[in-house]
Every structure is written in C-alpha cells, then in structure tokens.
Amino acid sequence: MKQIKKLLLSLFVLLLLSACKQNDTNETSTEFKVDFEKFTLDNGLQVILHVDKSDPVAAVALTAHVGSAREKEGRTGFAHLFEHLLFLESENLGKGGLDQMSARIGGSGANGSTNRDRTNYFQTVPKDALEKMIWAEADKLGYFINTVTEPVLAKEKQVVKNEKRQRVDNQPYGHNSYVINKNLYPEGHPYSWEVIGSLEDLQNATLDDVKEFFRRWYVPNNVTLTIAGDIDVAQTKSWVKKYFDEIPRGKAIPEMEKQPVSLKSSKRLFYEDNFARAPRLTMTWSSVYQYHPDSYALRVLAQYLTQGKKAPLYKILVEDEQLTSNVRMRQNSSEIAGQLMLSVTAFNQKDLNSVASAIQNGLKDFELNGISKNDLNRIKAGQETNFYQGLSSVLGKGFQLAQYEIFAGDPGFINEDVKNILAVTSDDVMRVYNAYIKDKHYIATSFIPKGQKHLVLDNSQLASVVEEKIIEGAEESFDPSIAATYEKTPSSFDRSIEPPYGDSPELNIPNVWKKELNSGIKAFGIDNDEVPLVQFEMQIAGGQLLENNNKVGVSNLLASLMTKGTERKTAEELENAINSLGANIFAYASTDNITIAGTTLSKHFNKTMDLVTEILLEPRWDEKEFDLIKQSTISGIQRSKANPNSIATNEFAKLLYGENNILAYDNRGTEDSVNSISIIDLQDYYKNNLSPELTNMHVVGAISENEVVKALEKINTQWKTKDVDIPELPIPLYPEESTVYFYDVPGAKQSVIRFGYPALKATHKDYYPATVMNYRLGGGSFASQLTQQLREGKGYTYGIRSGFSGSEYQGEFTISSGIRTNATYEATSLIKQILEDYGKNYSKEDLNVTKGFTIKSTARAFETLGAKLNMLSNISNYGLADDYAKQREAIVKNMTIEDIKVLIEEYVKPNQMIYLIVGDAATQLEKLENLGFSKPVLLN
Structure with a gap:
C-alpha cells in the first residue's frame, strides 16, 4: 500500500437518498437507492458509472479481482507487490508518469490497496482531468508489463519489505495475524498466508514469476472500472471505449469456490513479543463468507457482546474484574471464508487465564439473557448510519459499487445491503452464537512481553514466527536509473499523447454563516442539504495549555469522563440515549482545546444537541468511571513505551520544547502524573477553565442557522462565562547546531526518525507560503524529493514526508519516516544532503508542478462534510477569510522561484536541527x- 493510504477518507455521506425528505416521525429510511449505469466492453471489462454533481470532481477506481488468495504457496505477496508496481511506469506515461501526472492535475494522489480477494487503484481528480485518468488507467492495464525490469523489481521488493517491517515486524502484536491465519486455515488454503507475503517469498520472486502473475490476472475480463462524480455519461462512455476497447481479453477466470474451514480441535499458541508491554489474548472462530445471510447477525453479535456499557463481555472484563480497558470483537468476512475474532489486551501483568475465564462468564451471561429488542434496534440504528457513512464521497461510492459487482454479482446490491442489516432479529443473533461460537473449536493466541511466559493461556504451544535478522549489506543493490528497453505494444492510435484538459471547474466555496451568541460562543455553519446528516464540533480553547507540568493529563481525563454519564443519566443510560438516535458523540482533548464532536441524522439534531447540553452542563463525576479511565490511560501509556513510533513522537517533543514547556509532554500525561490526578483536579479544571467565551461551535450539514442557534439556547443562557487566560508559551529557538539523538530499541527492524526544529505558528503570514515551498521537498508524496530519492531511488523506506504543522500557539517543522535498519546512516546522510541542496537546486519545473497541484487540487477542497468542517475550523481558529481558498490560489499564482528560495533560506535549516533516531543502537x-555533527547522544 502506498504511503498516501494513510490519508483519511472522510466518513460522511454524499448519497442521494429518496427518503431524505421524510418527516420527524419516521425513524428509519423506507427506501434507499443509488443510481448507476453498468455496461460491459467486448473484452469483458465491467464498467459502472454513477453521477453526483455536488462537487466538480470525479473518482476513478480500477478493481482487479485478484488478491493474495490467487497466489501460490512459496510465491506469496505478489498481489500486493503489483499494487506497488503498477504506479511506477507504463509505456505511454513513462517512468513515474502516473504520480507526476497526479501532481500536475491536482489529484488526490494515485493510490491502491490489496486484500485477500481484490486489488484496487484509485484517485479523485478535478472533473477537467477525467479523460487523463481514464487514459492513464487503461495504460496501466494494457500497456504496463513490458516496463517491469530486474532493477525495477529489485527496488520495489525493498519498498514492500520496508512496508512489512513498518506495519508488522516493528509493531507490538504485529505477528498475531500471521499466527492466527496459519493455524485457522489448513495448509494450502488461500487464506493461510498473509496478504503482504513473507520476506523470503518476496526476495525469491523472479521477473518471470511476476510477469506470469500479471498476464493471468490483470486482464479486462477480471477487472471492474468505476467512475463516479460530476461526469457526462455519454462522453465518459466514449472515453472508456476509446482507451480500453482494444486491450485483449485474457483467459477465462474461474470462480473462487467457497472454502469454509472447520477446526477439529482448539489450538492454543503463544509468542514473546519484542515490542509488547501488555499481554494480549485473541480468540478466533471460523465463520462465514462475505454477504452470507448469517454475516449480518454475526456483526450484531460481535458488537453486542463487546461494545458499550451493556455488553456482557465489557461488563465482566472491564467493569467487574478490571482486567482490561477494552474488548474488541469483529466479524471478518472474505470471499470464500470468514473468521470471528475476539481480542483483549489486558492490563500489565494480568494472567490471560483469568481473561479467558472472564470471557466464558460473559458468554454464559449472553446465553442466559440473549439480546433485547431495544438493544437490537439500538445496534441496527448505528449500523444503518455507519452504512451510509461508509459510502463516503464519490470515491467511496465507487469503491462500494465495485465491491458489490465483484462479490455480490450485482452493483445494485448496494440498494439491498442495508435492508439485510435492518432485517436481523434477536433470534438470529442467538442462532448464530450457537452455530459459530458455543462449544466450537477456536484458535487462541497469547502475545506477551519478553520474559512473561507465566501470563500465557494454559497448555499453549510456542508459535512459529520468523524474525528478520539485522545484517549489514544484506540487501541487493540496484540502479533505478536504468531505463527499460522493449518493443511498445501496438495500438490503433498514438497513446503517448496525453489527453487535453476539459473545461476548468469553478472553485465552489460553500457559504458560511456566523453568529456570536450572548454568552460569547461563536457559531459557524455551512447549510448543506445534499444529505440527511449533520456533523458538528464544539471546540473549547485551553486543553493541555492550562495544565500544571506536575499534573499533565487532567484535560485528557476530563474529556474522557465527559461522555461517561450526566447528572440525570448513568454512563449506560447516556450511551443508550445516543445510540438509539443512531448518533455518535465523543469528546477528546488536544494540546490547545477540549472538543465535543459528533454526527447525527439531521432529523435527530435537536435530540442530539440536548444530550450534548447535558454532557457539557451537567457532568456526573462518576468515581468508578474515573478510576476505569485512569487505569485505561495508564495502560495505554505503558504500551506506548514499546512502540517505536510513539517513542519517537514523545522524545522529539521533549527535545523540541525542553522539559519546562508543557508542550514537551504527551497530553495523556505520564504514569506518575495520571496516578497523582484526582477527580477534584478534573472538577477544578472544569470549573475554572471551560468558558463559552473560549468556545467555537462548527456545524455542517442539513441544518439551518436558526435551527442551530435554537439548539444552543440552553447552553447559551445557562453556561456561565468566566475569565480564563491562556498562557503565552516560551517560544523555543532553533538549535545553534545540529545534534543527533538516539533512543535504543534493541532488535528494532526499522529506525524511526523524527528530524526537525521549532517553526511557524499557523497564524504567521509565512505559514501557508512555507507549506507551498515544502511541497517538492517532502509534502507532495511521490512528487517530493524525499520520496523520490529515499524510496524510489534507494529503497530505504516505505514512505517519508516533511511538513509544517502548527496552531495559534506553536509550530514545528518535521521530517518523519521508518528507515530500513541497516540503511540508517545512509538515509540520514541523504536527507541532510537533500535539505542542503534544496534551495540551490529549486527549479522552474519544481515551481510549475507545485502551482499545478496546489491550484487545481482546490476543486476537491470542500467535497465532504469533514472537509467543510475543517474549513470552518480554519476560519474560526486562525482568523481566515471565508474565501481563504481563493486568496491562497492568488498567493500561489503570484509566487516566483525567488520567493521560494527566500522561504527555503529562512525556514529550512539542516545544520540547526534535531536529528532523533529510534532504533537498534x-x-x-x-x-x-x-554525519559531521557532534557525537550522537544516547537518550536511554
């Protein structure tokens, strides 16, 4: 998976619901429909089109019905390897062509993902670039494989192995999935190996293996193309036929037969995890394939058993026996089989036998009492809302249409799936419990910290896990500059000519309403009635900034406690009230604010805000809930001490700000500080620091200004104003000279890096221009020099980025990555060289690419409700104008190379920087x- 996959696709609906205009007495949608048109080319390519003209964008997704399940044992990881390879080059786009084009056209970033059963490639672009994307996707499918050479394959093997190290080998509990799948599925079963494959298999892959795999599975008759957004259907059809029609059909693709598994006995396995700091028990049962009739009831069962105050397993494991802070269970359905997984990460030093015993007691409770109709309806209401939310943006709808086409046999199943969710009965839930869990065999894995075998489940056997050794010079070398030589695939027209742009879309800036209430609350909103949802956030300035250095974590604990009951409702009653609306309300603390946020159907906005009012004005101060939250927080802090990424984040903050600055601390606090905090500390913070005058309310969705103001009436009249001074923090200075700091994690498979220095606040006049300057350095992903040289050129990393981040109180510049351990010095030296050369090498081409992306990408800026909410946050927190996007367009258009070089000189400081490395000392x-700096400082 490309690094860009980390981007969060907003989870808010852009669907056309025929039942949007229902009145408030209707509690569920009577009909749900997404219109689409499907056709099939002569070569077998399935094409699905969906029109959504709410924003001037189009999403293109190419989905191949091939995942790890189509691989051969001993040659695993190929499907995922191709997810990478198909972005690198094609005959007519050239080397790096798709990523370079993405930057020019203002796309969201060409990206992909792989699972057991399918691989997809996708991007959202301004609508004027739609023909370009169709051209590029066709080149990927029909005019690609000749460009794969030995050097290309060698380099991408390195990248994929770096991804495995980052996601699996260097993470707590990273090998748990491998152990489960290897033992749940029999040898030879397509799900018995991991999607990412093994390091050994990847290393052994030959060029012939790779080409054979592509020619078998990447053929039009095994691919679905979805295009959704502001499109002209007739013109889009014409383009699809032009670019895809002459790609030849492949051999017939066999259907994947269902292969459910039945365990003959239960298996108990354990593993001492180098990165774990708390024991984890995972129990896995065999279940059902995707869209099996029982899958819907199994999802309800998994949620009811574990989520929320009424959940039988939560009550016993969390509240009664206090063995853990969280119980997780999920139904994983894939094309040919499925698995039901229950996972408990216990508190430090808790025996997993006691966890297993508590689980059995919780299951017995369910057997006796089942699930009530009210609880079933509560869960289904949430699942219905989540179903709509999961179809996020035009890209989200495109994904799901392809998903239903491939695995349900009909994209129209998108209009049936929600009906199956709502059809589940209480009897169904008990029936699937008896069929798949009660007295059934399972796989139990105990992952425990090194040296704590006494905590494992009784009668467990040591699991077989292959750990990579750190060997200097072990990786093969390659020359990425070697161009592939091949005879181009013939075509009826010249495919090397990139299609022109269409008509440029107008930047559609939403209308913002603003209202300052008598109490001092500043409300900002965008009325958007495309969908029957509302998203909101109430930001109360202060957060960690108002804490004492000796008691860091008060605001975080307070935010966590706020949703655990009110004066009138216990935690369980509040939770039920929220869930019965199909709503979501949560609170969290950050460096500079406490936020109460949520999502609700617009018809339930008033009732949802009544609950927000209770949460804010009528805290419960429940001692038992407070103790549970403290215990959970301390456990999380303990676990993060073994996670290299968490270590890097925390240590970098200390080095950046110094121990006397509150920003040097994780806002959760330390074990000592959290232990020292009492509920009185939270009450004092609430009494003295939460004020309407420090509050910004942001609301977007199908709700008017008058309705929002009316819903805030009680808060406005009853919340008392108080004087709160947010302290001015000392501004840390650039280091006088660079220093290398090292935090030792013995046996680390990667070195996690954080390089940087104090930088601009978000309110500084140069903040936005500096982010533009950084685009070609490390902010533009595959358009950036850091990615091109360290990932594409050297294979040192899976992903690397640089960027400015800030608020009105602080700012910093950071370079972050996970580097192959045995290339730590080489990668650091190369980063230093890139920084030193950035200003003198910055060219007209760099500026043109930056301008092209920055200006054109604004067409996508406000597509989702989440994006609109972020817009309101920028306006209210940083004093930006409503049309700041257009103002920024003008800034970028007028920027010169000289302007960029001045910014580089001022804000890129390779020799006045903190170089922090977390790895194997x-x-x-x-x-x-x-490196030429002073001797590295070992921090631990």
Whole structure:
C-alpha cells in the first residue's frame, strides 16, 4: 500500500437518498437507492458509472479481482507487490508518469490497496482531468508489463519489505495475524498466508514469476472500472471505449469456490513479543463468507457482546474484574471464508487465564439473557448510519459499487445491503452464537512481553514466527536509473499523447454563516442539504495549555469522563440515549482545546444537541468511571513505551520544547502524573477553565442557522462565562547546531526518525507560503524529493514526508519516516544532503508542478462534510477569510522561484536541527558519528 493510504477518507455521506425528505416521525429510511449505469466492453471489462454533481470532481477506481488468495504457496505477496508496481511506469506515461501526472492535475494522489480477494487503484481528480485518468488507467492495464525490469523489481521488493517491517515486524502484536491465519486455515488454503507475503517469498520472486502473475490476472475480463462524480455519461462512455476497447481479453477466470474451514480441535499458541508491554489474548472462530445471510447477525453479535456499557463481555472484563480497558470483537468476512475474532489486551501483568475465564462468564451471561429488542434496534440504528457513512464521497461510492459487482454479482446490491442489516432479529443473533461460537473449536493466541511466559493461556504451544535478522549489506543493490528497453505494444492510435484538459471547474466555496451568541460562543455553519446528516464540533480553547507540568493529563481525563454519564443519566443510560438516535458523540482533548464532536441524522439534531447540553452542563463525576479511565490511560501509556513510533513522537517533543514547556509532554500525561490526578483536579479544571467565551461551535450539514442557534439556547443562557487566560508559551529557538539523538530499541527492524526544529505558528503570514515551498521537498508524496530519492531511488523506506504543522500557539517543522535498519546512516546522510541542496537546486519545473497541484487540487477542497468542517475550523481558529481558498490560489499564482528560495533560506535549516533516531543502537549508533555533527547522544 502506498504511503498516501494513510490519508483519511472522510466518513460522511454524499448519497442521494429518496427518503431524505421524510418527516420527524419516521425513524428509519423506507427506501434507499443509488443510481448507476453498468455496461460491459467486448473484452469483458465491467464498467459502472454513477453521477453526483455536488462537487466538480470525479473518482476513478480500477478493481482487479485478484488478491493474495490467487497466489501460490512459496510465491506469496505478489498481489500486493503489483499494487506497488503498477504506479511506477507504463509505456505511454513513462517512468513515474502516473504520480507526476497526479501532481500536475491536482489529484488526490494515485493510490491502491490489496486484500485477500481484490486489488484496487484509485484517485479523485478535478472533473477537467477525467479523460487523463481514464487514459492513464487503461495504460496501466494494457500497456504496463513490458516496463517491469530486474532493477525495477529489485527496488520495489525493498519498498514492500520496508512496508512489512513498518506495519508488522516493528509493531507490538504485529505477528498475531500471521499466527492466527496459519493455524485457522489448513495448509494450502488461500487464506493461510498473509496478504503482504513473507520476506523470503518476496526476495525469491523472479521477473518471470511476476510477469506470469500479471498476464493471468490483470486482464479486462477480471477487472471492474468505476467512475463516479460530476461526469457526462455519454462522453465518459466514449472515453472508456476509446482507451480500453482494444486491450485483449485474457483467459477465462474461474470462480473462487467457497472454502469454509472447520477446526477439529482448539489450538492454543503463544509468542514473546519484542515490542509488547501488555499481554494480549485473541480468540478466533471460523465463520462465514462475505454477504452470507448469517454475516449480518454475526456483526450484531460481535458488537453486542463487546461494545458499550451493556455488553456482557465489557461488563465482566472491564467493569467487574478490571482486567482490561477494552474488548474488541469483529466479524471478518472474505470471499470464500470468514473468521470471528475476539481480542483483549489486558492490563500489565494480568494472567490471560483469568481473561479467558472472564470471557466464558460473559458468554454464559449472553446465553442466559440473549439480546433485547431495544438493544437490537439500538445496534441496527448505528449500523444503518455507519452504512451510509461508509459510502463516503464519490470515491467511496465507487469503491462500494465495485465491491458489490465483484462479490455480490450485482452493483445494485448496494440498494439491498442495508435492508439485510435492518432485517436481523434477536433470534438470529442467538442462532448464530450457537452455530459459530458455543462449544466450537477456536484458535487462541497469547502475545506477551519478553520474559512473561507465566501470563500465557494454559497448555499453549510456542508459535512459529520468523524474525528478520539485522545484517549489514544484506540487501541487493540496484540502479533505478536504468531505463527499460522493449518493443511498445501496438495500438490503433498514438497513446503517448496525453489527453487535453476539459473545461476548468469553478472553485465552489460553500457559504458560511456566523453568529456570536450572548454568552460569547461563536457559531459557524455551512447549510448543506445534499444529505440527511449533520456533523458538528464544539471546540473549547485551553486543553493541555492550562495544565500544571506536575499534573499533565487532567484535560485528557476530563474529556474522557465527559461522555461517561450526566447528572440525570448513568454512563449506560447516556450511551443508550445516543445510540438509539443512531448518533455518535465523543469528546477528546488536544494540546490547545477540549472538543465535543459528533454526527447525527439531521432529523435527530435537536435530540442530539440536548444530550450534548447535558454532557457539557451537567457532568456526573462518576468515581468508578474515573478510576476505569485512569487505569485505561495508564495502560495505554505503558504500551506506548514499546512502540517505536510513539517513542519517537514523545522524545522529539521533549527535545523540541525542553522539559519546562508543557508542550514537551504527551497530553495523556505520564504514569506518575495520571496516578497523582484526582477527580477534584478534573472538577477544578472544569470549573475554572471551560468558558463559552473560549468556545467555537462548527456545524455542517442539513441544518439551518436558526435551527442551530435554537439548539444552543440552553447552553447559551445557562453556561456561565468566566475569565480564563491562556498562557503565552516560551517560544523555543532553533538549535545553534545540529545534534543527533538516539533512543535504543534493541532488535528494532526499522529506525524511526523524527528530524526537525521549532517553526511557524499557523497564524504567521509565512505559514501557508512555507507549506507551498515544502511541497517538492517532502509534502507532495511521490512528487517530493524525499520520496523520490529515499524510496524510489534507494529503497530505504516505505514512505517519508516533511511538513509544517502548527496552531495559534506553536509550530514545528518535521521530517518523519521508518528507515530500513541497516540503511540508517545512509538515509540520514541523504536527507541532510537533500535539505542542503534544496534551495540551490529549486527549479522552474519544481515551481510549475507545485502551482499545478496546489491550484487545481482546490476543486476537491470542500467535497465532504469533514472537509467543510475543517474549513470552518480554519476560519474560526486562525482568523481566515471565508474565501481563504481563493486568496491562497492568488498567493500561489503570484509566487516566483525567488520567493521560494527566500522561504527555503529562512525556514529550512539542516545544520540547526534535531536529528532523533529510534532504533537498534548496537548496530547503528556508531556509524552516525560520520554525519559531521557532534557525537550522537544516547537518550536511554
């Protein structure tokens, strides 16, 4: 998966619901419909079109019905490897062509994902670039494989292996999935190996293996193309036929037969995890394939058993026996089989036998009492809302249409799926419990910290896991500059000519309403009635900034406690009230604010805001809930001490701000500070620091200004104003000279890096221009020099980025990545060189690419409700104008190379920077002296 996959696709609906205009007495939609048109080319390519003209964008997704299940044992990881390879080059786009084009046209970033059963490639672009994307996707399918050479394959193997190290080998509990699947499924079953494959299989893959795999599975008759958004259907059809028609059909693709598994006995396995700091028990049962009639009831069962105050397993494991802070269970359905997984990460030093015993007691409770109709309806209401939310944006709808086409045999199943969710009965839930869990065999894995075998489940056997050794010079070398030589695939027209742009879309800036209430609350909103949803957030300035250094974590605990009951409702009653509306309300603390946020159907906005009013004005101060939250927070802090990414984040903050600055601390606090906090500390913070005058309310969706103001009436009249001074923090200075700091994690499979220095606040006049300057350095993903040189050129990393981040109180510049352990020095040295050369090498081409992306990408800026909410946050928190997007367009259009070079000179400081590395000191520390700075400082 490309690094861009980390981007969050907003989870808010852009659907046309025929039941949007229902009155408030209707509690569920009577009809749900997404219109689409489907046709099939002569070569077998399935094409699905969906029109949504709410924003001037189009999403293109190419989905191949091939995942890890189509691989051969000993040659695993190929499907995922192709997810990477298909972005690199094609005959007519050239080397790096798709990523370069993406930057020019203002796309969301060409991206992809792989699972057991399918691989997809996708991007959202301004609508004027739709023909370009169809051209590019066709080149990927029909005019690609000749460009794959030995050097290309060698380099991408390195990238994929780096991804595996980052996602699996260097993470707590990273090998748990491998152990489960290897033992749940029999040898040879397509789900018995991991999607990402093994390092050994990846290394052994030959060029012939790779080409054979592509030619078998990447053929039009095994691919679905979905295009959704502001499109002209007739013109889009014409383009699809032009670019895809002459790609030849492949051999017939066999259907995947269902292969459910039945365990003959239960298996108990354990593993001592190098990165774990708390024991985890996972129990996995065999279940059903995707869209099996029982899958819907199994999802309800998994949620009811574990989520919320009424959940039988939550009550016993969390509240009664206090073995853990969280119980998770999920139904994973894939094309040919499925699995039901229950996972409990216990508190430090808790015996997993006691966890297993508590689980059995919770299951017995369910057997006796089942699920009530009210609880069933509550869960189904939430699942219905989540179903709509899961179809997020035009890209989200495109994904789901393809999903239904491939695995349900009809994209029209999108209009049936929600009916199956709502049809589940209480009897169904008990029936699937008896059929798939009660007295059934399972796989139990105990992952425990090193040296804590006494915590594992009784009668467990040691699991077989292959750990990579750190060996200097073990990776093969390659020359990425070698161009592929091949005879181009013939075509009826010249495919090397990139299609022109269509008519440029107008930037559609939403209308913003603003209202300052008598109490001092500043309300900002966007009325958008395309969908029957509302998203909101109430930001109360202060957060960690108002805490004492000796008691860091008060605001975080307070935010966590706010949704655990009110004066009139217990935690369970409040939770039920929220869920019965199909709504979501949550609170969290950050460096500079406490936020109460949520999502609700517009018809339930008033009732949802009544609950927000209770949460804010009538806190419960429940001692039992407070103790549970403290215990959960301390456990999380303990676990993060073994996670290299968490270590890097926390240590970098200390180095950046110094121990006397409140920003040097994780806002959760430390074990000592959290232990020292009492509920009185939370009450004092609430009494003294939460004020309407520090509050911004942001609301977007199908709700008017008058309705929002009316819903805020009680808060406006009853919330008392108080004087609160947010302290001015000392501004840390650039280091006088660079220093290398090293935090030792013995046996780390990657070195996690955080390089940077204090930088601009978000309110500084140069903040936005500096982010533009950074685009070609490390902010533009595959258009950036850091990615091109460290990932594409050297294979040192799976992904790397640089960027400015800030608020009205602080700012910083950071470079972050996970680097292959045995290339730590080489990667650090290369980053330093790139920074030193960035200004003198910055060219007209760099500026043109930056301008092209930055200006054209604004067409996508406000597509989702989440994006609109972010717009309101920028306006209210940083004093930006309503049309700041257009103002920023003008800034970028007028920027010159000289302007960029001045910004580089001012804000890129490779020799006045903190270089922090979290990795294996025994093999990497000494070499870092060669960077030319002072001797590295070992932090632990």
